[in-house]
Amino acid sequence: MLTIPKELPAGFEAYGRSTDFTPDNLPARLQAAHSTKAGTWGLLHVLEGKILYQLEAPFEGEQLAAAGEKIVIESEVPHRVKFVERGRFFVEFYRKAELTPG
Template sequence: MHSPTASPTASAATSPAAVTEADLRRLVHTFYARVRQDPLLAPLFESHVDDWDAHLETLVDFWLWLVLKKEGFDGSPMPKHARLPGLGWAHFERWLELFHCTTGELQVPALKDTVDAMARRMASTLWQNYQKHNPASAWLRDMPAGLSSYKRSPVFTPANLPAAFKAAHSIKAGTWGLLRVHSGALVFTLDAQPPRTLLLDAGEQLVVEPQVPHHVTFVAEGAFQIDFHR
């Protein structure tokens, strides 16, 4: 995620000149290798990036422009991010978490001091713009009127989660599910084209519509349960 509309400057304590092109190139490649393995972010990126080699070069150009003021980037990521379906702040939080983890592991203090603050401002700007263009939530949180609960699943944890739940599956016609997360965190993925992901934390719930392919992935120790309605 990137945005040329915001031009954050480095902190006063660190000069961007201390950061090299090689540092930024290594950051981009290491960070996005991690993103592509993340259960929340990977479906989003993989469904919108056709050529990763070209995309990585664009991202390198963006960070070179942002940090070192090097010419070569002419993209328009702000409207592209606004058109992505089903984004939530949790996606940006996870992006930032992985970004900060990567800058820490690279052990280049000048790089970390310079780009971490930029990334935080970037995520905030992108999210504000996304909300402006997508005011309505695409996720159904409450069961439609007229349905009654008739069955409740066992409590599922990482230890007993059926393999079928980890792959694309759906609830039968006429039956709705109310997924409740009791503890931990769970990524719910709609297996559509493009896929959409949602991070559910403890205490949150989500309505699962009939015959809609989806799968779930634990991202932390936890537990969830499903109430079935018809």
């Protein structure tokens, strides 16, 4: 059984960020099963309220996060998010750092 990671893999760096989402602008596609593309991990930052992050079959697991907490989103693992309490969050996207020729 897959568990939700507690931290990003070593050697990954941020390369992008979503807009801030609220219950009023959270797209339906994020509330339904979806996943990141191959090689992309996410870090969901809860700014206000509470979010429920749920893995989709064949995986099992969920994590409740409140303001100030983060949820690690593993590459290509189907999941969905929903507000449990009104608030705001964003997702930061990560990929393996490129080696710089030295």
